[in-house]
Amino acid sequence: MADHGIKGKTVLIAGGAKNLGGLLAKDLAAQGAKAVAIHYNSAATKAEAEQTVAAVKAAGAQASAFQADLTSAAAMEKLFADAKAAMGAIDIAVNTVGKVLKKPMVEISEAEFDEMSAVNSKTAFFFLKEAGKHVSDNGKVCTLVTSLLGAFTPFYASYAGTKAPVEHYTRAASKEFGARGISVTAIGPGPMDTPFFYPAEGADAVAYHKTAAALSPFSKTGLTDIQDIVPWVRFLVTDGWWMTGQTILVNGGYTTK
Template identity: 75%
Template sequence: MVDHSLKGKTVLIAGGAKNLGGLIARDLAAAGAKAIAIHYNSAHTQPEAEKTVAALQAKGVKAVAFQADLTTAAAHTKLFTDTIAAIGKPDIAINTVGKVLKKPIAETTEQEFDDMFAVNTKAAYFFIKEAGLHLNDHGKLLTLVTSLLGAYTPFYATYAGSKAAVEHFTRAASKEYGARGISVNAIGPGPMDTPFFYGQEAPEAVAYHKTAAALSAFSKTGLTDIEDITPHVRFLVSDGWWMTGQTILVNGGYTTK
């Protein structure tokens, strides 16, 4: 019988240095993961990555951090190769990497379009590819997308559009990897109380989003808090293994499909 608990598992988290990624790392460690590799994008994020690694090590977890720009296929190959060399083949691979742009289509430049699809689409695809090549049998693969996949709204064409492709990648990968017992899913959080959100929104938009979810009145910020997402991540990469090929919007009733 396969053990789907987190005890003794090895984890790789892309974008695992801070905010939601950092909290996921700490949460999975508390649930029993024995080794965690976290990826961070640039030198700017390195101090947060080191802080997360230190916190994990203080809990007795074998933890390492790797820097990479994940907009090339080669970077993903190296990330998985380095992870395996440092802590062993992962049982769980989670990609939280993303980039947001709020801008009318008529004002979007070609470079902005290319940058959004490099981070949100290309990087997600090749992370899924390398996970399929390197995860242990009965592994778990999870990508963070966005609840805007269930929205009818202007201004987020490149963001939601570049994340929409991941829903299709997820379904295909779940079929292709299922023969090895690997489950593949995506979680779409609502607008989260992180710098990732506030950098794109005017004050009046922030005020709207803080009241837009059905459960906004019961959130400490009105938005999706990162603590609201980690239980769902933990479930999907452990006992929730029977759910696969799904994109789940976790947003307190902000949008639905």
């Protein structure tokens, strides 16, 4: 039987410098991961990536940071190659990269749509492609999407719309990689209490989101806490391996399919 634990495994996290990705890097290190490769997008997040590397090392794991704009296939290829060279293998690959735009469809420019598509859809596709080439047999792959995939709402067409293809990428990859024992999943959090959330929302929208989930009264902010998402990712990339090809909305009852 394959070993589905985290102890001794190597992990690559795209968008691993801060927020959910950073917390996940530190959590998996604390759970016994051997090494964590932490991707960050630009110089603006370099300091936070270095802080996460230090925290991972303090937890007893090896750690390295890699900067790249993952909207090009070549950059994605290099990230996986560099991470594999640094760690010796990639057993678990998690993609937390995403970009939010809240705007009426009639106001979205072609440049804005192209950027959203590149960050949310193209990056996810080529992440899965490289995972299929580099992740070890019996490995695990997980992508972060959004609970808006289960919503009937205006203004998020370019966000949810460019995350939606990842559901099919996940299904296809699970079929294509399954012969090697690799599970492939996606998690759609609800609106998360991170710095990414608030700039896109007005005060009225923030107030609504903080009360929209069934369990909102039991959350310290009313929103999805990144600490509530980490255990789900941890489970899916370890003992939850039998779940594959699925998109799971983890949101306290905010939306459902």
